[in-house]
Amino acid sequence: MHSSFRTPAWFYFGVAFGITWAFWLFPVLASRGILPLGQGAQLACLFAGSFGPFVGAFLAAYRDGGWPAVREFAGRSLRYRMGPIYFLAALLLTPVAAALSMAWLASHGGPPFAIAVSLSHLPLLYLELLLFGGSVNEEFGWAYAIDRLQQRQSLLRAAVVLGVIWGCWHIPLFFVTGLTQSFMPFWAFLVFTVALRIVIVWGYASNRQSILIALLFHTGSNLAFNLFEVVDRSSRHDQRGFIGYGLIVLVIALLIAFSARCYQRVPPNSIAGTDDKVLE
Template sequence: MRTRVIQDEPEHRPATPEPRPGLAAWVRDHRLTTFFVLAFGLAWWGWPLYQLDIWPRQAFQAVGALLAALIVIAVAEGRPGFRDLGRRMIRWRVPWYFYAFALGLPLLVRFAAVLVNSGPTPEWGDLAWTSFALMFLIRLVNPLDGPMAEEPAWRGFAVPRLQERRSPLVSAVILGVLVALWHLPLVGDTGWIGIAATFSITIVYVWLFNRTGGSVLLVLLFHNTQGFITMGDLNYAGADLARQELIEFVIWSVVAAVLVAVDRAAWRGNPRPPSDGVA
């Protein structure tokens, strides 16, 4: 697959400040390890307390992933690291069809699953489309919600560093496993199918991130579109809900498999597009 990606500057690892002794030096040498440990710890802290009846409610803090990335960047990279993440956050100069992919595919998957599902068809005219539009905008900037809490961290921080020593496919598989495990406290809400679907969707996220020259903005739009119309909005419950989640898992797994099989060049070697913008 050949795609045109427009960039203002070549991708590179943020410059590293001069070595400092102690904990900062260890974090600098183990950035990914530190990031993942912090991401799990900051997001999960309330889960074991809830299981032990010490904490009154199950507190899963999605913002823990974002905080983990910011902490590691502050300690290990400083301003160059923040500039690199900031550029990725506003990288919008990509071909239009990637916007269509990010905004259209999640809706296509959800509504295709609705058509396949043998349960009751939602009353489309009764859905609060104005409220959906407002929710879409809020989720784009709310650091306590999934898109803004996760995308700068998993894609903006973790993927480039995983791919320094690994192929994009291996990096995507590693990240998919870790992100799926990170969501375990939500298994009561999503079910095990939801956890498995997280792995499949991560493959799609990594493909989109790499093919847009490392744009966090595009994967943020993708994540936001994927979740702003919920199963509850479609009035699914019980067996209908379980069937809908299973169908979506199958569809996302097929999408991930197709991207791996068809766009093989995206999964080998250096994922960065050449400076002339052609990948």
């Protein structure tokens, strides 16, 4: 953990948003017919832009304390000792929430309940999502951000603020035709990012600031979107599945917010989970 931050918070967020939105502007313009850009080039820009939080975090960490701070920060991704409750939640919470939503939708006029991925492909898909699907690209950055935000406010409030920032960071994707976000109502997406961030910060703060568990939570969330057709891409635009998914995660987040030790007993000027206790 950083004992002090020399880098202004605006520097981190400026780099994170600046890199991301600069790269993502090209696919936005291309999808509007303003800029001629091939599909491969658009995907490359989307992938490169997703590393804005990653680059911002390591630049800020270096400004805070040089290479020792960078090594300490990167090392948190190897903190594999975590309570079994948190580990299981990171793997299963969001896929189960998505399954419940889709099962409800199937009984209320939606498509039949089905898993869109074969079980044999799951391990490889999970690894792909972990390494290339946004987890590594983003979670180092959001870990640095939560450490900064909770210096001046409670951890819960910091998690909510970061959830809003996280949702807004995705805004350009809503203007790229064909991407998942382009089919979503933004308000529902914002509810989802706030709720999920509360859950991720709970795992992160309760396990000695383990970035690894944040990576697992993020991957589990992306896996849910691959396991089930949560987002309706058809002409019906029936997003009850995604809205239900977000609301289920919100209920879980509220239960955690009002019961988890890290959100109840930690003073605003110190990050939760820095003691030796792993389980609540």
